[in-house]
Amino acid sequence: MDVIYLVVHCSESPKGRDDSAADIHRWHKQRGWDGIGYHKVIRRDGSKENGRPEFWVGAHVQGSNTVSLGVCLIGTAHFTKEQYQSLYEVMMDWTTRYPYAHVVGHYDKDKGKTCPNFDVVKWWQQAKDNEGVV
Numbered sequence: 001m002d003v004i005y006l007v008v009h010c011s012e013s014p015k016g017r018d019d020s021a022a023d024i025h026r027w028h029k030q031r032g033w034d035g036i037g038y039h040k041v042i043r044r045d046g047s048k049e050n051g052r053p054e055f056w057v058g059a060h061v062q063g064s065n066t067v068s069l070g071v072c073l074i075g076t077a078h079f080t081k082e083q084y085q086s087l088y089e090v091m092m093d094w095t096t097r098y099p100y101a102h103v104v105g106h107y108d109k110d111k112g113k114t115c116p117n118f119d120v121v122k123w124w125q126q127a128k129d130n131e132g133v134v
């Protein structure tokens, strides 16, 4: 797959509920999909879980699934320091292996969305400058 976009999402889990990749897998199967649509999930404590393998086209961003990978932060808008640190690590890994890919938010690729509810492009620039937590 030619990866052009590395897309950040959130799970919209209410009130800090600590959903997992397995929960999302179940929800997405209930929608009739082939299981979890994201490639990575980052829990509230910062732990990283695998979703789809990277060679398998995701189901997370309308119109760009065949040229992107997706990572989902558990939560709605206020993510933990540990989550941002793990997101940085995932993006460092992905941008090393896919050097031509752009780090974006879901809303950048689908104008009807606000997901993941923070400025991903700005965050990534600052995270790179600071080598992690911003």
Ligand SMILES: [Zn+2]
Pocket (backbone or CB within 6 Å): 008, 009, 010, 060, 106, 113, 115, 116
């Ligand atoms: Zn999203």
